[in-house]
């Protein structure tokens with residue numbers, strides 16, 4: 001699929017949308033089958049971010065009512081992971097912190113220690129979304145059981161300076177490339193409805209394709225009062241969102257992707273159709289700064305569509321491998337693929 005074809009799909013009329021969805025769904029069926037993956041997150045450190053991303057309630061540049069708190073303890077992070085696995089059916093769990101980077105060594109150690117125990121005591125795939133990371137930091141976390149890095153590009157390069165001016169697109173790309181270089185899976189996507197053009201929505205998809213990311217979270221702006229993005233908010237219509245999903249499936253046929261934040265508000269009564277437009281992943285439970293619908297409702301929606309929850313769990317757990325080899329010292333090597 002080239003840029004011209006992608007533009008035709010994303011810019012199609014409402015009356016063509018269901019036909020496009022049908023084709024996108026066929027691509028999804030071919031590569032992903034009937035299964036839906038569920039991810040969950042914990043907002044492990046909230047607010048007071050030095051960056052000025054226009055949509056973000058956690059930025060210290062904007063006046064929002066977002067609560068701020070320091071990094072949760074390892075015990076709290078692990079408790080959230082276990083609840084996500086037991087109560088929500090999640091198979092992937094991400095530790096998310098506000099801020100451009102995880103600043104202190106102690107914070108990185110707390111996150112690493114949490115990953116190690118999540119790895120040993122659950123079957124979850126471990127992910128972090130903790131801002132800019134260097135290769136040595138990523139290696140340190142990988143040795144503790146990290147499988148996947150989540151680091152959104154947020155939007156197209158050509159639109160990024162309209163969204164954030166306190167750091168560059170290149171910085172975001174560098175973290176993703178470093179993760180790829182050491183063999184981590186990468187989950188990277190963006191947020192839509194910020195005023196970007198259709199071309200820019202596609203530009204982001206092609207950048208993600210070039211980076212060969214494994215998973216693509218699509219977020220639709222849920223405007224938070226006090227943020228600049230809320231002041232210029234123009235809601236995307238549900239059919240526009242479905243065309244966006246279908247277009248991403250055409251461009252990224254083998255990637256995991258789905259609508260994460262904002263799906264209830266953006267899709268309204270058409271929400272179940274996201275899984276028939278090409279999505280094969282979603283986030284269960286609460287989002288970072290807004291409430292999600294009850295997990296039971298998500299599970300019912302998937303069942304009603306005749307789809308199945310993907311229960312595939314992470315095969316390379318530290319505890320499992322360690323037990324097998326009967327040697328505690330192999331822990332740091334298990335993730336060097």
Ligand code: SF4
Nearest residue numbers: 049051053056059099
């Ligand atoms: S999106 Fe991340 S980097 Fe940007 S303001 Fe929010 S917490 Fe900070």
